[in-house]
Amino acid sequence: MLRQGYKQTEIGVIPEDWEVKELGVLGDVRMCKRVFQNQTSEYGDIPFFKIGTFGKEPDAYISRKHFEELKLKFSYPKFGEILISAAGTIGRTVVYNGEESYFQDSNIVWIENREDIISNKLLKYVLEVVKYNTEGGTIQRLYNNILKSTLFVCPPLAEQEAIASALSDADAWIDSLEQFIAKKRLIKQGAMQTLLTPQEDWEVKKLGEVADVYRGGSPRPIQDYITNKSNGINWIKIGDTSSSGKYITSANEKIIPEGEKNSRKVFVGDFLLSNSMSFGRPYILKIEGCIHDGWLVLQNYKETFNTEFLYYLLTSKYMLDQYKSKAAGSSVLNLNKELVSSVEVLIPSLSEQERIARILSDMDAELEALEQQLAKARQIKQGMMQELLTGRIRLV
DSSP states (O other): OOOTTEEEETTEEEETTOEEEEGGGGOOEEEOOOOOGGGOBSSOSEEEEOTTTTTSSOSEEEOHHHHHHHHHHSOOOOTTOEEEEOBSSTTOEEEOOSOSOEEOGGGEEEEOOOSSSSOHHHHHHHHHHOOOOOTTSOOSBOOHHHHHHOEEEEOOHHHHHHHHHHHHHHHHHHHHHHHHHHHHHHHHHHHHHHHTSOOTTOEEEEHHHHSEEEEOOOOSSGGGTEEOSTTOEEEEOGGGSOTTOSEEOOOSEEEOGGGGGGSEEEOTTOEEEESSSSSSOEEEESSOEEEOTTEEEEESOTTTOOHHHHHHHHTSHHHHHHHHHHHTTOSSOOOOHHHHHHSEEEEOOHHHHHHHHHHHHHHHHHHHHHHHHHHHHHHHHHHHHHHHTTTSSOOO
């Protein structure tokens, strides 16, 4: 049974005084004129955004003269209008902030909204939750007719203002956390640079002199060795890692014990280095298992290194610069056993390593707590959108 004051519509239950409309009633779908590659440059006056850089750093630049000519002849968004991704990640939105920039032809579109039906402030959030009319299929492109026929919920204008204000406050909270996290990351980078600057009493040796470096191996064909049995050995892959994680704590697949002789066994406390994908990104193992040839492993280092200190050393610019220098000239940046064994490592006393690792670990713990706060804030905002954009919670 419907709650009093609510009605059933094509897009669900909403308040009786709300309406359901098609996006096409707001105005025409607009797009910029196409810009060709030979009209852009690495440097220039006006940033140019393609679909892959939409809402991020510009893909290239165009000259001011060309920009002014295009603005005179073709469509161009107004401040506050919502740009929509019509390809790639379908429906991703960015509010045009009025800064001089240009956008990729029909891959990035906007609706010329007069704001007498719905304000751009609220439309931004509505477009994040609308379901585009794909007729059950997976669309590769958000064509104009699909965009214009998409249904959206339309509260009265006074309530729109209240909902948009509440969601804007949530966005401001999220933005402040993101900026604070970015600031803390910069502070940590500076601390690493300072703490890992070589001192007179530090030793410098080649990594291969103080640790064993091995490459992984894969039994083939690998599908013949994958198993679900309890006696299977963890088969550790790049997919078992996270971009921000320090440790590998589990593996999604296992191989039969017979596969071990054609692979490389690794143990808790060993370091894995990606030898191509993320180019030397280290992970500390919290599990045993076997690794394929996309990994290098560092073992038997504990007489020389504190584990946490070695992690920060391996992630430092000092190490990455050596990797890049030694891999220079190769068409693909790729680490191998010989290259990694030949890089120079800094070796303070173990007590100093522990002190440095403790400082950096504390910074990481603070960053992890802030990331959890950010995830919670995003979750709260999603819950607010679910409640406010269906009218389950009324602000007027």
